Amino acid sequence: MTSASSETAIRVRIAPSPTGDPHVGTAYIGLLNYIYARQRSGKFVLRIEDTDRTRFVPTSEQMIFDSLRWLGLGWDEGPDVGGPFGPYRQSERTEIYREHADILLNRGKAYRCFCTPEELEVVRKQQIAAKLPPRYPGTCRHLSAEQIGQNLAAGKPCTIRLAVPPHGADLTSSTTFRDELRGQITFEHNNVDDQILLKSDGFPTYHLANVVDDHLMQISDVIRAEEWISSTPKHVLLYKAFGWQIPRFWHMPLLRNLDKSKISKRKNPVSLIYYRDSGYLPEALINFLGLMGGGMPADINDGTEQFTLAEMVEHFVFTDIRVGGPVFDLTKLKWLNGEYLRKLTPEDFFQVVRSRVFGDDYLRQISSLMQTRIETLAQFGDLTSFFFSDNVIPPQDVFLSKKRNLEETLNFAQDQLAVLEATDWTHDALEPALKKLGEEKSWSVKENFMLLRAIITGSTMSPPLLESMIVFGKARSLDRIRRFLEAQKKLAAQKK
RNA sequence: GGCGUUAUGGUGUAACUGGUUAACACGUCGCCCUCUCAAGGCGAAGAGUCCGGGUUCGAGCCCCGGUAACGCUACCA
Numbered sequence: 001m002t003s004a005s006s007e008t009a010i011r012v013r014i015a016p017s018p019t020g021d022p023h024v025g026t027a028y029i030g031l032l033n034y035i036y037a038r039q040r041s042g043k044f045v046l047r048i049e050d051t052d053r054t055r056f057v058p059t060s061e062q063m064i065f066d067s068l069r070w071l072g073l074g075w076d077e078g079p080d081v082g083g084p085f086g087p088y089r090q091s092e093r094t095e096i097y098r099e100h101a102d103i104l105l106n107r108g109k110a111y112r113c114f115c116t117p118e119e120l121e122v123v124r125k126q127q128i129a130a131k132l133p134p135r136y137p138g139t140c141r142h143l144s145a146e147q148i149g150q151n152l153a154a155g156k157p158c159t160i161r162l163a164v165p166p167h168g169a170d171l172t173s174s175t176t177f178r179d180e181l182r183g184q185i186t187f188e189h190n191n192v193d194d195q196i197l198l199k200s201d202g203f204p205t206y207h208l209a210n211v212v213d214d215h216l217m218q219i220s221d222v223i224r225a226e227e228w229i230s231s232t233p234k235h236v237l238l239y240k241a242f243g244w245q246i247p248r249f250w251h252m253p254l255l256r257n258l259d260k261s262k263i264s265k266r267k268n269p270v271s272l273i274y275y276r277d278s279g280y281l282p283e284a285l286i287n288f289l290g291l292m293g294g295g296m297p298a299d300i301n302d303g304t305e306q307f308t309l310a311e312m313v314e315h316f317v318f319t320d321i322r323v324g325g326p327v328f329d330l331t332k333l334k335w336l337n338g339e340y341l342r343k344l345t346p347e348d349f350f351q352v353v354r355s356r357v358f359g360d361d362y363l364r365q366i367s368s369l370m371q372t373r374i375e376t377l378a379q380f381g382d383l384t385s386f387f388f389s390d391n392v393i394p395p396q397d398v399f400l401s402k403k404r405n406l407e408e409t410l411n412f413a414q415d416q417l418a419v420l421e422a423t424d425w426t427h428d429a430l431e432p433a434l435k436k437l438g439e440e441k442s443w444s445v446k447e448n449f450m451l452l453r454a455i456i457t458g459s460t461m462s463p464p465l466l467e468s469m470i471v472f473g474k475a476r477s478l479d480r481i482r483r484f485l486e487a488q489k490k491l492a493a494q495k496k
Numbered sequence: 497g498g499c500g501u502u503a504u505g506g507u508g509u510a511a512c513u514g515g516u517u518a519a520c521a522c523g524u525c526g527c528c529c530u531c532u533c534a535a536g537g538c539g540a541a542g543a544g545u546c547c548g549g550g551u552u553c554g555a556g557c558c559c560c561g562g563u564a565a566c567g568c569u570a571c572c573a
Contacts, residue, residue: 017573052572117571124570133498134569159571182501191499191569199571206573230500230568251501258507260565291508291521298510298520305509305521322502322509325566329507332522342535 008220010042014075015049015210015224018060021271021475022067024328025225025255025263028289031312032252033223034073038313045217046078048089049210051203067272071282072309077217085217090209097204100212100242101160101197109241110197112158113140114151136161136194160198162207162234165189175233180250181323187233195234207231211238214247223250226323227262250318253293256325263328265421265478274475278390279356283308284337290316292326306339357388365471369463383463387472392458392480393487399454401447409451410488412443416452417481425474430466455484 012033016026037044046068048061065080077083087093104110113136124134141163143151151158166173166189176186197208204212214222229251239246257267264270269278275285286309290296295316300307307315344352366384374380386392400409415437423433438448453465456477462468469477 015573019573049573055572113571115571120571128497131497135498157571179501185500187499193569196571201571203571205571210573225567226501227567227573253502254567256566262567288508294509296509303510303520324502324504326509327507329522332508335522338535 009218010037010040011045011218011220012037012042012223013045013047013214013217013219015047015213016064017049017052017055018057018064019052019055020057020060021273022060022064024270024272024275024289026064027068027071027073027272027285028255028292029223029225029252030068030073031071031286031289031309032250032318034075035309035312035316036221036223036318037076039316042220043076044074045083045085045219046075046088047213047217048079048091049206050089050091051205051209053201053203063273067276070276071272071286073286090204090213093209093213094202094204096216097198097208097212098202101204101208104162104197104238104241105160107241109163109237110160111141111163112143112148112151113161113194113196114143114156114158115139133191138194141194157200159196159200161194161196162237164192164194164234164237175236177232177236177246177249179229179232180248180319181321182251185229185232187230189233192233192237195231197238207234207238211235211242211244215239215242215244219247221248221250223252226251226254226325251323252321253323253325255292255328258327258329260325260327262325266482268328268330269475269479269482271475273473274479277473277476278479280333280337281340281352284333284340286312287340288333288336291332292328294322295320306336362387362471366463369467369471373463383461386457386459386462387468389458392456393484394454394458398458398460399451399484401450404447406488410485412441412448413451413455413481413485415441416448417478417485420474420481421478425470427466427470430469452481455481 014026014030014033016022034044036042046065048064050056050061061079065078068075075081077085077088079086079088082088090097101110105112115136120136123137127134140161173190174186174188175192176184179185195207196205198204213219232249232251236246255263257263259267261267269275276282287306290307290312291305295318296307296312297315297317297320300311300315341349341352366387370380370384373383396406400406404412416434419433419437420430423429434448434452435445437443438445443451449465450460452469453462454460456462456465456469456472
């Protein structure tokens with residue numbers, strides 16, 4: 001076996017990308033890694049994979065820290081707490097990747113590619129049209145040293161690609177690795193593409209960065225999602241090219257939507273911020289995640305399916321994990337959360353309500369919207385109830401303008417959702433984004449904002465819309481629109 | 497299309513190394529409690545284990561062949 005020997009110290013990691021709200025899948029994989037490390041007196045490392053500058057969201061990293069801590073999944077090493085193998089932010093390690101890419105280049109395990117994205121796009125389209133697997137055609141694989149020198153001298157941007165055997169000196173035709181949950185998995189090399197390792201902007205792709213970092217950070221077990229299985233042969237090839245020991249691989253099942261597709265924000269709330277702000281307790285979410293895929297003995301706590309993180313560390317069995325993708329079912333999560341809420345003492349419950357529903361920060365922001373709008377304090381609730389409610393479904397006479405029919409209204413709401421998803425949650429970003437959409441679709445500012453107001457607040461009368469949405473939060477606002485659209489869809493289906 | 501993975505009620509999981517009418521939880525439905533709604537209590541329906549072969553006295557568990565779903569197939573992770 002080529003996997004890590006048992007004497008090696010256990011070190012695991014999660015490596016989220018700061019591309020938006022922290023994802024529930026990150027929490028799931030984080031939980032598993034956390035348990036694995038704690039069970040074996042190992043180290044749990046948090047590494048930030050911020051190598052994609054096009055998708056980078058500056059506020060994302062802090063949200064990842066906050067939400068993982070909220071769940072109780074603390075790490076031993078990471079960008080904020082340091083550690084002996086730093087830096088733990090990949091953008092601060094670009095020099096390391098460049099050096100390692102050079103090693104690969106020198107050993108003939110990688111090569112420079114001068115093809116432009118546009119050229120590659122053309123080729124890919126042709127291949128797809130011809131029903132061929134879209135793959136790099138190898139144009140630059142055998143450039144002479146002279147040609148490469150000329151291109152470099154001409155300042156042509158280039159990427160560095162993995163030279164997948166058997167084209168090179170190594171004539172092995174396939175790569176086999178062991179997945180600890182599924183056994184041996186083999187990929188023929190003609191199904192493995194010459195993956196880009198170093199992009200033309202000098203940043204590495206996931207494949208290079210994750211292998212280099214996992215080795216340098218002495219990661220013993222790579223516990224990640226199933227979607228990585230297909231690219232694992234590339235990683236194994238890299239370990240071999242460097243002459244490094246290969247870690248154990250554990251590919252965990254993918255959380256699913258109700259329709260069994262990979263969990264996605266289109267069909268499910270996936271933001272941990274959403275779960276926090278909608279009043280889920282971290283203990284309940286952790287417990288629920290622990291139910292996904294199994295792993296806990298069925299008789300724990302009399303088979304109530306209720307257990308703590310500490311109990312998971314004590315009893316969880318990794319080899320018992322089921323690899324069929326579990327549906328992330330909000331219905332059961334809600335039940336579980338209710339169980340946890342009921343288990344609190346009345347005083348603890350009150351404290352949770354006070355801090356999570358009527359937190360000072362939240363109330364302060366809402367108050368500032370209300371001061372000019374009420375005459376007695378008792379009216380406070382009249383215009384603000386939507387801030388404290390979960391089910392806000394406006395009746396048709398509230399959201400439907402006399403000038404618009406149902407279909408175009410729902411279509412426009414769908415457009416609003418898409419625009420809002422892609423917009424920073426600030427007044428300066430939201431206002432022009434919404435107005436631009438309105439102009440494109442010929443919806444007046446009034447129609448535009450009134451529809452959104454109806455969806456968010458359930459009423460035609462409310463505090464200023466954008467300010468309200470900002471206070472209410474992006475995750476919850478988007479979810480409210482999604483649920484509105486879903487509810488309308490169901491209604492339409494019933495009528496038929 | 498290619499490659500890979502997976503497959504137990506609607507959903508999440510159980511079922512000792514193959515051994516009685518496939519178990520539990522959520523959800524659904526009904527009843528009780530009750531001013532309402534929850535919670536709680538009691539009960540019911542719902543799968544014959546993706547399909548087809550094979551091995552065996554016996555298969556959800558083993559073997560072979562299908563099918564379907566999902567994932568990957570980017571200068572994203």
